[in-house]
Amino acid sequence: MSLxxxxxxxxxxxxxxxxxxxxxxxxxxxxxxxxxxxYFAERIGAGQVHVVFPAPADEDPAFWKPDxxxxxxxxxxxxxxxxxxxxxxxxxxxxxxxxxxxDTSRRFKVDYIEIQGTGTHSHGxxxxxxxxxxxxxxWLDFRQAAQQAQAVMxxxxxxxxxxxxxxxxxxxxxxxxxxxxxxxxxTIVAGQREQPLLASxxxxxxxxKRHGLNLQSVLxxxxxxxxxxxxxxxxxxxxxxxAAWMLWEGDPxxxxxxxxQALGIKSLVFDPCGNTPEQGDFFSVMQQNVTRLLQAFQ
Amino acid sequence: xxxxxxxxxxIERLTFQYPEGDFYLHxxxxxxxxxxxxxxxxxxxxxxxxxxxxxxxxxxxxxGQIRVHGASLDQxxxxxxxxxxxxxxxxVFQDFALLDYLTILDNILHPYRINRALNLTxxxxxxxxxxxxxxxxxxxLKRHVxxxxxxxxxxxxxxxxxxxxxPLLLADEPTGNLDPANKSHILQHLFQYVDEAGATLVxxxxxxxxxxxxxxxxxxxxxxxxxxx
Amino acid sequence: xxxxxxxxxxxxxxxxxxVVLIAALTLITCLPLAVHILVRASEVQMxxxxxxxxxxxxQKGSALDLVMNTLYFASKPPETITMREADRIDETxxxxxxxxxxxxxxxxxxxxxxxLDYVSFRRLEIxxxxxxxxxxxCVLGAAVADQLGLGPGDTLISTPENPFDLAGVYPLKMxxxxxxxxxxxxxxxxxxxxxxxxWVIEGLGHGHEDVAAARDPQVVLTEQDGKLVASAxxxxxxxxxxxxxxxxxxxxxxxxxxxxxxxxxxxxxKAATLLMGRYLPETSAFLLIKPLGVVxxxxxxIFKIQRVLNIIFAVVSVAMLLTIVLIITLSLRLRQTxxxxxxxxxxxxxxxxxxxxxELGVIVVVSLMLTAGLTGLALHWQxxxxxxxxx
Numbered sequence: 001m002s003l004x005x006x007x008x009x010x011x012x013x014x015x016x017x018x019x020x021x022x023x024x025x026x027x028x029x030x031x032x033x034x035x036x037x038x039y040f041a042e043r044i045g046a047g048q049v050h051v052v053f054p055a056p057a058d059e060d061p062a063f064w065k066p067d068x069x070x071x072x073x074x075x076x077x078x079x080x081x082x083x084x085x086x087x088x089x090x091x092x093x094x095x096x097x098x099x100x101x102x103d104t105s106r107r108f109k110v111d112y113i114e115i116q117g118t119g120t121h122s123h124g125x126x127x128x129x130x131x132x133x134x135x136x137x138x139w140l141d142f143r144q145a146a147q148q149a150q151a152v153m154x155x156x157x158x159x160x161x162x163x164x165x166x167x168x169x170x171x172x173x174x175x176x177x178x179x180x181x182x183x184x185x186x187t188i189v190a191g192q193r194e195q196p197l198l199a200s201x202x203x204x205x206x207x208x209k210r211h212g213l214n215l216q217s218v219l220x221x222x223x224x225x226x227x228x229x230x231x232x233x234x235x236x237x238x239x240x241x242x243a244a245w246m247l248w249e250g251d252p253x254x255x256x257x258x259x260x261q262a263l264g265i266k267s268l269v270f271d272p273c274g275n276t277p278e279q280g281d282f283f284s285v286m287q288q289n290v291t292r293l294l295q296a297f298q
Numbered sequence: 299x300x301x302x303x304x305x306x307x308x309i310e311r312l313t314f315q316y317p318e319g320d321f322y323l324h325x326x327x328x329x330x331x332x333x334x335x336x337x338x339x340x341x342x343x344x345x346x347x348x349x350x351x352x353x354x355x356x357x358x359x360x361x362g363q364i365r366v367h368g369a370s371l372d373q374x375x376x377x378x379x380x381x382x383x384x385x386x387x388x389x390v391f392q393d394f395a396l397l398d399y400l401t402i403l404d405n406i407l408h409p410y411r412i413n414r415a416l417n418l419t420x421x422x423x424x425x426x427x428x429x430x431x432x433x434x435x436x437x438x439l440k441r442h443v444x445x446x447x448x449x450x451x452x453x454x455x456x457x458x459x460x461x462x463x464x465p466l467l468l469a470d471e472p473t474g475n476l477d478p479a480n481k482s483h484i485l486q487h488l489f490q491y492v493d494e495a496g497a498t499l500v501x502x503x504x505x506x507x508x509x510x511x512x513x514x515x516x517x518x519x520x521x522x523x524x525x526x527x
Numbered sequence: 528x529x530x531x532x533x534x535x536x537x538x539x540x541x542x543x544x545x546v547v548l549i550a551a552l553t554l555i556t557c558l559p560l561a562v563h564i565l566v567r568a569s570e571v572q573m574x575x576x577x578x579x580x581x582x583x584x585x586q587k588g589s590a591l592d593l594v595m596n597t598l599y600f601a602s603k604p605p606e607t608i609t610m611r612e613a614d615r616i617d618e619t620x621x622x623x624x625x626x627x628x629x630x631x632x633x634x635x636x637x638x639x640x641x642x643l644d645y646v647s648f649r650r651l652e653i654x655x656x657x658x659x660x661x662x663x664x665c666v667l668g669a670a671v672a673d674q675l676g677l678g679p680g681d682t683l684i685s686t687p688e689n690p691f692d693l694a695g696v697y698p699l700k701m702x703x704x705x706x707x708x709x710x711x712x713x714x715x716x717x718x719x720x721x722x723x724x725x726w727v728i729e730g731l732g733h734g735h736e737d738v739a740a741a742r743d744p745q746v747v748l749t750e751q752d753g754k755l756v757a758s759a760x761x762x763x764x765x766x767x768x769x770x771x772x773x774x775x776x777x778x779x780x781x782x783x784x785x786x787x788x789x790x791x792x793x794x795x796x797k798a799a800t801l802l803m804g805r806y807l808p809e810t811s812a813f814l815l816i817k818p819l820g821v822v823x824x825x826x827x828x829i830f831k832i833q834r835v836l837n838i839i840f841a842v843v844s845v846a847m848l849l850t851i852v853l854i855i856t857l858s859l860r861l862r863q864t865x866x867x868x869x870x871x872x873x874x875x876x877x878x879x880x881x882x883x884x885x886e887l888g889v890i891v892v893v894s895l896m897l898t899a900g901l902t903g904l905a906l907h908w909q910x911x912x913x914x915x916x917x918x
Contacts, residue, residue: 391868402535409872
């Protein structure tokens with residue numbers, strides 16, 4: 001190989017490396033607080049943005065608390081997508097640039113569901129107040145999810161106006177998918193809306209509200225066997241709420257499932273998908289959820 | 299009399315008066331030879347200091363002739379008389395007239411600094427240090443005036459008068475402010491210089507006790523005071 | 528050279544006189560120059576800061592108070608507006624809003640409660656430590672850090688508005704996490720906190736033990752219909768720590784929480800005009816102003832004052848020069864004997880004039896050098912100096 005040729009090859013190599021580097025530098029960074037937003041941003045942004053969802057896979061992003069370095073990374077991002085509805089408790093006390101933040105559920109703020117049931121108390125001169133929070137799994141109402149995706153699309157378009165058309169096109173596809181899923185779910189439950197259902201955890205409020213489901217929640221964890229008091233609590237619920245199915249966030253312990261089965265309650269998993277799923281993506285997980293829900297409504 | 303035969307100081311029919319006031323001086327004739335140590339005495343207001351000023355060319359006569367060291371002062375203008383003074387006259391004042399803001403050395407060298415005609419060379423500095431040594435004030439050269447005693451001040455003043463090696467030394471009451479011991483010391487220094495340099499000394503004095511050291515005494519009482527012209 | 532030497536000896540010997548003359552001359556020349564430089568610097572800085580701040584929203588009232596508080600964190604806080612107003616500006620889509628709550632102080636420096644948008648808007652950079660991350664932290668302006676001798680890792684306690692107000696504002700011990708680079712703007716003299724931290728100082732948000740989990744049974748007074756009534760025994764935190772931060776919360780709707788002003792940054796000129804249209808003085812309950820106009824009006828007053836000062840300086844200068852002439856004349860008269868002696872020693876009148884001129888020359892040159900030096904210093908430190916005057 002001549003010297004000239006090897007020189008040219010070296011030049012080409014350097015140029016390509018530089019191009020790759022500048023591209024990664026030029027690509028704006030978008031930080032998100034949960035997996036659904038990551039999915040929306042990646043589907044709409046499709047390579048034009050670098051989406052980062054820093055919560056560890058084994059933590060619930062709603063209650064996860066980032067360290068100072070991660071907060072700094074959020075601050076340095078070009079766009080911060082938050083879920084709104086009090087999702088990600090750490091946002092309450094973290095300092096983030098307001099101008100970079102997009103509250104994706106802001107548009108349907110009036111539809112937030114307040115969770116009742118935790119204690120209220122009062123102290124000092126300011127009177128009584130409640131620590132009851134806002135239900136935050138907003139995306140389980142797929143129409144709301146579509147609106148969140150729309151907010152994502154608008155944020156990305158503001159960030160990269162030159163790609164606005166592409167973002168809008170991809171959003172339209174995503175919206176179509178979400179609305180189709182919503183419709184399918186609607187069709188599934190249409191006949192038996194009144195059927196009593198149980199939820200292992202109060203995360204399905206928006207789903208229930210959207211489709212008028214008759215859903216009551218307990219406070220169980222899939223990986224923990226409920227104690228006697230919790231079983232007693234369930235039995236007292238069952239007296240007025242004769243449910244045949246319980247929705248779980250994840251696969252319940254076989255013992256829990258068996259014991260439920262003995263009470264005449266079958267288990268099905270409806271994964272809210274707040275964190276990255278082990279298999280598939282947001283859409284496939286939701287499709288599976290809907291498919292599984294079908295069993296309860298046959 | 300030719301120029302060569304004339305005395306070092308030759309005054310003839312000299313009259314002087316200030317533009318204002320009653321003072322009037324008339325010297326019909328006065329000759330003082332070179333190398334003479336002359337004392338000028340007379341009552342206050344008789345014109346002794348005026349004579350000194352006339353000899354130095356500080357003031358000029360109204361009429362008559364006054365020749366010093368070959369120069370007809372009565373015919374010279376202000377600037378020329380000043381040049382004559384720089385070249386020929388060393389002054390010793392009764393009040394020493396030292397400048398308080400200069401060191402003794404700077405005071406002695408002062409004539410060199412204020413007259414372009416005089417050139418302050420290293421030789422001059424050497425000479426001045428030598429003079430100070432003779433006068434016994436060599437260790438005071440870096441001092442300011444207020445650190446010195448009266449006697450030391452007058453010695454410094456004499457050094458300044460002698461720094462330019464003048465042929466004519468004019469002293470106006472040089473011992474007036476001094477104690478007796480200093481008086482004779484100062485006079486001895488003046489006489490020594492005059493003797494060594496062959497210079498001429500004209501010293502106004504009130505102190506008749508000192509007259510014995512002089513070659514000649516000019517008594518202003520001897521000059522009659524004619525009516526004003 | 529001899530004349531200069533003699534003149535120098537004279538001035539050295541009469542030090543006091545020389546110093547007084549030099550000082551007087553320096554003052555005469557320096558004062559108007561210094562005032563000019565400061566006025567210029569204040570103009571430049573005030574204009575720059577107001578130009579860099581497109582729009583300010585605040586409660587109707589004194590526009591000057593609003594601008595001074597927003598731009599210079601002046602001590603008198605204007606009437607408050609609510610956080611909702613900042614959100615409204617964001618919702619218009621014409622501008623983004625930077626909320627400001629500048630009411631409290633810490634050891635004499637204003638605590639500026641805002642969002643990180645302020646930091647990027649003003650292009651503030653961290654010199655040491657890091658930017659605010661969570662509630663209870665503060666970042667210090669360079670001058671604050673310098674004057675209080677504080678840096679990352681230290682703490683700073685907010686000054687209570689009224690030390691006898693037991694129910695109201697609790698002093699908050701803030702964690703210093705960073706120090707900003709010097710900008711020679713009022714930002715150097717401010718303590719920056721998250722606006723919510725400022726609300727915590729206000730007493731609107733606080734942390735406490737979870738009543739239900741409190742170990743001390745005395746904490747819970749009564750339990751009625753599932754509501755726990757807590758006694759005042761619950762600890763009121765004066766410091767936000769990693770241990771208690773999760774218990775910090777705000778009572779009520781944060782949209783109703785107070786702000787002293789909002790900086791509105793329009794996306795473009797058209798958006799600015801459209802936004803202004805939303806806040807017409809006749810119809811709006813609030814004041815949306817361009818600070819530049821307010822500051823220009825203020826500068827007009829400063830210029831008027833400068834003109835008056837210039838006249839005063841001119842009169843004082845003439846008086847001082849006359850005094851100096853008098854001093855010199857008197858001193859020459861006092862030096863009459865000296866002058867006569869010098870004349871007798873053969874000194875010409877010209878040389879005499881030269882000696883006096885040399886003395887004056889040394890005084891003038893030294894004064895001018897001092898003036899030049901001081902002016903140079905003033906120019907070099909004008910922005911820093913200005914800051915002292917503006918805050």
